[in-house]
Amino acid sequence: MGTSISQHSPRSSNWKRVIVCHENEKIPESRVINEIWRAAENESTPISSLLKSDSIFECYEAVRSSDNFQQAMQEFNKYVSETKSNSIVAEFAKRVIPIAFQSNNPSDQWANSFFSEITKYVVSRDASGFVGQNYRNKTVNELIEFKKRLSDTVNTIVGSQKKDFKSKTDWQSFVDDSIEKLKATR
Numbered sequence: 001m002g003t004s005i006s007q008h009s010p011r012s013s014n015w016k017r018v019i020v021c022h023e024n025e026k027i028p029e030s031r032v033i034n035e036i037w038r039a040a041e042n043e044s045t046p047i048s049s050l051l052k053s054d055s056i057f058e059c060y061e062a063v064r065s066s067d068n069f070q071q072a073m074q075e076f077n078k079y080v081s082e083t084k085s086n087s088i089v090a091e092f093a094k095r096v097i098p099i100a101f102q103s104n105n106p107s108d109q110w111a112n113s114f115f116s117e118i119t120k121y122v123v124s125r126d127a128s129g130f131v132g133q134n135y136r137n138k139t140v141n142e143l144i145e146f147k148k149r150l151s152d153t154v155n156t157i158v159g160s161q162k163k164d165f166k167s168k169t170d171w172q173s174f175v176d177d178s179i180e181k182l183k184a185t186r
Contacts, residue, residue: 015039015126022130022137029149033157036122037182047118048179052172055085056114059093060171063110069101092117112159115178116151123147157181 018039021032040047050056058079066072076094080086096117100110127143130136137143158178165171 014042018122018126019130022127023135025136027136029146030153032123033119033150033153034183036119037179040122041179041183048175050087050089051114051118051175051179052168053085053087053089054168055080055083055087055090056093057165057168057171059090059097059114060107060110060165063097063100064107064165066106069098069106072097072101072106089118092121108159108163111163111174111178112155115158115182116154119154119182120147120151123150154182 017035018032021027021035037047059076062072062075062079066075073094076097080090080094093114096110096113099113100106103109124147127137127146131140131143132138137146158181161174161177161181163174165174
């Protein structure tokens with residue numbers, strides 16, 4: 001039987017606003033998204049640099065050029081193995097491949113779901129320590145619904161952009177534009 005340790009966000013001034021969002025239910029959910037992406041982008045290694053990596057673009061390419069999720073998974077796994085470029089971000093990219101192929105436009109849906117998955121991960125690593133009467137989410141079920149709403153909102157925000165990346169440079173511009181939209185106060 002194994003145990004799991006939650007690796008929460010750093011308890012630095014960069015993440016204080018995110019923690020306040022988990023504590024205070026009066027802060028709009030859109031602001032939670034803003035603060036998460038601001039903090040993640042303000043790290044010593046900005047999240048954008050991870051999302052703009054060769055391996056993430058190759059995952060997009062695998063989805064775009066494949067007929068089904070098995071083929072995309074196989075192509076991406078081969079790339080990761082050959083380049084030894086696995087990372088937690090690459091795992092999230094891989095995780096959304098099957099989700100993407102449930103839509104009519106897998107490459108579009110992959111990009112939306114990828115940003116949603118990253119957001120869910122950041123929320124999950126912190127919010128579980130902030131469930132109870134004194135916090136935004138009073139119960140675990142409320143936390144589950146909260147994460148789903150945030151994920152759906154991120155999916156919509158990222159989904160509102162054009163996605164037809166012909167090059168890694170196009171992908172990198174899309175990442176920058178998406179993060180700016182996610183950081184913007186609504």
